Amino acid sequence: SSNYRIAVIPGDGIGVEVMPEGLRALDAACKRFGIGLEYEYIEWASCAYYARHGQMMPDDWKAQLERCDAILFGAVGWPATVPDHISLWGSLLKFRREFDQYVNLRPARLFDGVPSPLAGRRAGDIDFWIVRENTEGEYSSVGGVMFEGTEREFVVQESIFTRHGSERVLKFAFDLAQRRARKTLTVATKSNGIAISMPWWDNCATRIAAQYPDVAWDKQHIDILCARFVLSPDRFDVVVATNLFGDILSDLGPACTGTIGLAPSANLDPERRFPSLFEPVHGSAPDIAGKNVANPIAMIWSAAMMLDFLGHGAGAERAAHDAILAAIEATLKQGPHTADLGGKASTTEIGRAIAERI
Amino acid sequence: SSNYRIAVIPGDGIGVEVMPEGLRALDAACKRFGIGLEYEYIEWASCAYYARHGQMMPDDWKAQLERCDAILFGAVGWPATVPDHISLWGSLLKFRREFDQYVNLRPARLFDGVPSPLAGRRAGDIDFWIVRENTEGEYSSVGGVMFEGTEREFVVQESIFTRHGSERVLKFAFDLAQRRARKTLTVATKSNGIAISMPWWDNCATRIAAQYPDVAWDKQHIDILCARFVLSPDRFDVVVATNLFGDILSDLGPACTGTIGLAPSANLDPERRFPSLFEPVHGSAPDIAGKNVANPIAMIWSAAMMLDFLGHGAGAERAAHDAILAAIEATLKQGPHTADLGGKASTTEIGRAIAERI
Numbered sequence: 001s002s003n004y005r006i007a008v009i010p011g012d013g014i015g016v017e018v019m020p021e022g023l024r025a026l027d028a029a030c031k032r033f034g035i036g037l038e039y040e041y042i043e044w045a046s047c048a049y050y051a052r053h054g055q056m057m058p059d060d061w062k063a064q065l066e067r068c069d070a071i072l073f074g075a076v077g078w079p080a081t082v083p084d085h086i087s088l089w090g091s092l093l094k095f096r097r098e099f100d101q102y103v104n105l106r107p108a109r110l111f112d113g114v115p116s117p118l119a120g121r122r123a124g125d126i127d128f129w130i131v132r133e134n135t136e137g138e139y140s141s142v143g144g145v146m147f148e149g150t151e152r153e154f155v156v157q158e159s160i161f162t163r164h165g166s167e168r169v170l171k172f173a174f175d176l177a178q179r180r181a182r183k184t185l186t187v188a189t190k191s192n193g194i195a196i197s198m199p200w201w202d203n204c205a206t207r208i209a210a211q212y213p214d215v216a217w218d219k220q221h222i223d224i225l226c227a228r229f230v231l232s233p234d235r236f237d238v239v240v241a242t243n244l245f246g247d248i249l250s251d252l253g254p255a256c257t258g259t260i261g262l263a264p265s266a267n268l269d270p271e272r273r274f275p276s277l278f279e280p281v282h283g284s285a286p287d288i289a290g291k292n293v294a295n296p297i298a299m300i301w302s303a304a305m306m307l308d309f310l311g312h313g314a315g316a317e318r319a320a321h322d323a324i325l326a327a328i329e330a331t332l333k334q335g336p337h338t339a340d341l342g343g344k345a346s347t348t349e350i351g352r353a354i355a356e357r358i
Numbered sequence: 359s360s361n362y363r364i365a366v367i368p369g370d371g372i373g374v375e376v377m378p379e380g381l382r383a384l385d386a387a388c389k390r391f392g393i394g395l396e397y398e399y400i401e402w403a404s405c406a407y408y409a410r411h412g413q414m415m416p417d418d419w420k421a422q423l424e425r426c427d428a429i430l431f432g433a434v435g436w437p438a439t440v441p442d443h444i445s446l447w448g449s450l451l452k453f454r455r456e457f458d459q460y461v462n463l464r465p466a467r468l469f470d471g472v473p474s475p476l477a478g479r480r481a482g483d484i485d486f487w488i489v490r491e492n493t494e495g496e497y498s499s500v501g502g503v504m505f506e507g508t509e510r511e512f513v514v515q516e517s518i519f520t521r522h523g524s525e526r527v528l529k530f531a532f533d534l535a536q537r538r539a540r541k542t543l544t545v546a547t548k549s550n551g552i553a554i555s556m557p558w559w560d561n562c563a564t565r566i567a568a569q570y571p572d573v574a575w576d577k578q579h580i581d582i583l584c585a586r587f588v589l590s591p592d593r594f595d596v597v598v599a600t601n602l603f604g605d606i607l608s609d610l611g612p613a614c615t616g617t618i619g620l621a622p623s624a625n626l627d628p629e630r631r632f633p634s635l636f637e638p639v640h641g642s643a644p645d646i647a648g649k650n651v652a653n654p655i656a657m658i659w660s661a662a663m664m665l666d667f668l669g670h671g672a673g674a675e676r677a678a679h680d681a682i683l684a685a686i687e688a689t690l691k692q693g694p695h696t697a698d699l700g701g702k703a704s705t706t707e708i709g710r711a712i713a714e715r716i
């Protein structure tokens with residue numbers, strides 16, 4: 001199998017603590033399946049770096065990362081010293097845009113051993129993917145304030161959706177749905193309230209759907225869709241959404257499966273022109289940082305998704321991915337567990353238990 | 359007590375079936391507490407009217423409704439014949455805007471006898487209000503498409519938040535929180551992603567909060583806030599949000615309490631320059647329309663909220679509101695139940711049971 005160069009960015013808070021466990025799992029899996037990884041450790045894209053340099057990243061960040069095949073990312077943000085909009089727009093959101101990682105892929109899955117907040121659901125009942133547009137739409141810094149400081153003050157915020165950007169993420173989602181057993185896609189919308197962009201988005205979906213006659217699809221408004229994540233999460237297979245709606249759904253989905261601390265994410269450039277980025281959904285969690293109690297599973301699962309993407313879903317990389325996932329499942333079922341799952345194990349202990357099982 | 363003139367608009371689908379039960383409960387409560395109501399029955403603001411007239415409402419709709427003290431509304435929408443954006447923007451959304459009903463108030467409450475999709479929660483555990491801005495923000499028809507039909511096509515959608523519009527709904531929410539036992543307010547935001555309007559909204563909140571030193575408040579990003587509705591709904595007291603976020607939260611909240619079919623809503627002009635509008639959160643539900651199986655409780659509860667608002671939260675109107683609520687609670691606990699709650703009773707039977715208990 002090939003050799004990959006991985007940029008390793010721990011970032012802030014618990015990012016620093018879970019990253020070593022992600023690497024431990026990677027090392028174990030790559031050793032077993034004969035995959036060569038080379039790590040490039042990066043201390044920037046962190047608030048600690050900002051404190052010393054007044055910016056989140058060095059000027060040549062792009063050149064440095066472009067040399068790598070993928071980016072493994074911990075978490076960024078330390079609001080006590082750097083406002084979120086500076087730390088995020090100065091690192092993570094820049095990566096997503098400038099590396100055109102236009103798909104943010106996140107699973108919602110119910111596991112044995114993980115208490116779900118929903119009543120009466122069992123492992124296997126819930127197993128779907130959220131495909132989020134990751135570069136444009138509602139996340140925009142276009143707009144401004146008028147009549148500032150007066151009674152008449154108002155702010156305009158533009159959401160901007162390109163046909164190119166919308167069609168490609170819809171295609172990715174239809175492709176994914178087509179490869180799955182149920183072949184079912186839900187398109188999140190709000191065309192009954194947001195009068196210009198969302199009917200336009202619905203039209204994009206209808207146009208792309210015509211190319212996938214074997215995929216059963218429908219549109220659901222974001223309000224009732226959120227309700228259905230709680231009421232009938234077993235019905236979903238693949239859900240595709242704009243940037244904001246995808247952000248909401250990909251926190252809500254894992255919350256419904258009790259896995260908000262376990263959920264991984266892949267920020268993908270499916271065309272592989274740029275490195276893709278893999279990160280836990282949980283943030284830097286300042287409240288529990290520095291205590292070695294954070295659950296490293298989201299980080300480890302993200303590392304597994306990275307291998308799978310590097311291997312195009314096949315080969316030794318796929319086998320390594322599956323071995324990591326199996327080790328995660330076994331650990332969730334049999335323990336040890338960190339505090340968030342009612343256990344007493346440390347971050348390191350979970351990382352070791354998973355690596356051993358791999 | 360005074361006499362009120364009520365515009366009664368059944369609308370479409372199950373709106374037509376639940377409305378008589380709303381009136382039955384009102385009649386019972388008003389008789390008991392000596393309140394005089396006069397109904398003005400209105401057949402427009404329905405897709406049936408649209409089919410005959412090519413518009414949702416007559417030209418003098420505003421004058422007709424302005425003569426009334428409040429509007430009791432069933433549901434609007436029949437997508438098989440009229441697209442949602444026509445039926446909604448041609449009626450309900452017009453009322454909200456042109457009558458400046460800038461607060462949309464919706465409860466999330468757990469009842470005895472209503473199975474919650476959340477595990478281990480009991481009646482009384484969850485009891486909070488969602489205050490939604492109801493006239494501006496993300497629901498806008500400002501924007502447009504450029505380079506249509508080409509590769510470069512994109513759409514711009516503007517969200518527009520006025521200082522006037524934001525401050526007044528925030529004030530309403532702080533006022534409400536101040537009157538409650540826990541005096542706690544959560545402000546929904548997404549200032550880490552939506553870079554212009556949401557930091558501006560946060561500033562509005564901070565400014566208004568300074569006038570309410572006795573209210574404990576914080577900001578929460580909409581993604582994690584949705585997750586917390588599922589994970590720790592007992593923590594919320596009053597939640598305030600922009601139009602879109604409020605729309606999402608006020609479907610999700612009732613979903614978490616198992617009451618999506620029971621939830622009422624009040625579209626309020628708190629300054630009482632225009633009639634306020636009271637409607638169930640559920641829509642016209644074409645799939646179950648015409649079968650006399652819809653649960654009328656959301657309609658009945660909406661009617662109770664109307665009385666309470668007409669009476670400024672006091673007097674005979676308050677007593678009538680409380681009597682209706684008590685009858686709803688007793689019926690939920692002891693039955694009969696409609697199919698959505700696992701029973702066999704018809705819409706009419708539930709309406710009669712509640713009216714008798716009043």
Ligand SMILES: CC(C)[C@H](C(=O)O)[C@@H](O)C(=O)O
Pocket residue numbers: 192193223446605
């Ligand atoms: C029907 C739709 C336009 C409406 C809204 O989004 O406001 C509904 O979902 C509601 O919440 O009252």
Ligand SMILES: CC(C)[C@H](C(=O)O)[C@@H](O)C(=O)O
Pocket residue numbers: 088247550551581
């Ligand atoms: C931190 C924030 C900007 C980010 C987002 O909203 O995209 C996060 O919530 C996520 O989902 O990755």
